[in-house]
Amino acid sequence: xxxxxxxxxxxxxxxxxxxxxxxxxxxxxxxxxxxxxxxxxxxxxxxxxxxxxxxxxxxxxxxxxxxxxxxxxxxxxxxxxxxxxxxxxxxxxxxxxxxxxxxxxxxxxxxxxxxxxxxxxxxxxxxxxxxxxxxxxxxxxxxxxxxxxxxxxxxxxxxxxxxxxxxxxxxxxxxxxxxxxxxxxxxxxxxxxxxxxxxxxxxxxxxxxxxxxxxxxxxxxxxxxxxxxxxxxxxxxxxxxxxxxxxxxxxxxxxxxxxx
Numbered sequence: 001x002x003x004x005x006x007x008x009x010x011x012x013x014x015x016x017x018x019x020x021x022x023x024x025x026x027x028x029x030x031x032x033x034x035x036x037x038x039x040x041x042x043x044x045x046x047x048x049x050x051x052x053x054x055x056x057x058x059x060x061x062x063x064x065x066x067x068x069x070x071x072x073x074x075x076x077x078x079x080x081x082x083x084x085x086x087x088x089x090x091x092x093x094x095x096x097x098x099x100x101x102x103x104x105x106x107x108x109x110x111x112x113x114x115x116x117x118x119x120x121x122x123x124x125x126x127x128x129x130x131x132x133x134x135x136x137x138x139x140x141x142x143x144x145x146x147x148x149x150x151x152x153x154x155x156x157x158x159x160x161x162x163x164x165x166x167x168x169x170x171x172x173x174x175x176x177x178x179x180x181x182x183x184x185x186x187x188x189x190x191x192x193x194x195x196x197x198x199x200x201x202x203x204x205x206x207x208x209x210x211x212x213x214x215x216x217x218x219x220x221x222x223x224x225x226x227x228x229x230x231x232x233x234x235x236x237x238x239x240x241x242x243x244x245x246x247x248x249x250x251x252x253x254x255x256x257x258x259x260x
Contacts, residue, residue, distance in 0.1 A: 018042065022056070026073050031065075031072055032067060038053070053071055066103075090223060093256040093257050094111050100249070101249040102127070110209075110228060112146070112152070113223050114143060117164055141203055142177075144177070146211075147209040147210055147228075150199070150211070151197040152224050173202065173203050173204070174204065176200060177203070197224075198243075199211075201231065206232075208231055208234045210226060212247045212249075212250035215259040217257060217259055225253060226246065227246050
């Protein structure tokens, strides 16, 4: 072991090398690891590993795990990976990001595309919680009542949106559904300006969701990524965390698809 150290180049930064070794310990089978286990594997002091973990977490390369004192890879790792393989199929590019988003939020993650005035769910990862949001891939819902649908409508060119809304027949899925075209247009303008959409029990009572647009390599919005949760788990603070995670995940997915 000592001989190996002597053969290392003089320019090598041990701290950087150790951080790289630490990140490589995470895998499909070891998604979450704690300080003691990482210290044992790396042959480093627990205090050193603890400082490394805290630094990597501050840079979003790691996130806190579900178990106390554990860590897992963060969304920024996928952001870095986006620079390596920028032109992937939507499904192929989305699933790793969706998996991390589900781990981060603990809620159901969905990917949808727009078809006319319908939001079509093309990928889905269910929440690990007992109380879940049941649906299935291929489900179609009125775009005006969903977070994904509104995020997609808000990204349309004005002429395209006008053409679609010309034939709109409002559906009141719940008492909270938008059924006035001017109210809808105002809401879509807000969504376009802020970059994310919400659905507060508009498609189903007791369910809220947040969504953000996903862009392809040419910058055009091609899908929307969302997280849905029961209202019982969506207090204001929790909803804000979900919203921030969704916006970040959509940005990472867009990068993986080649958007600068």
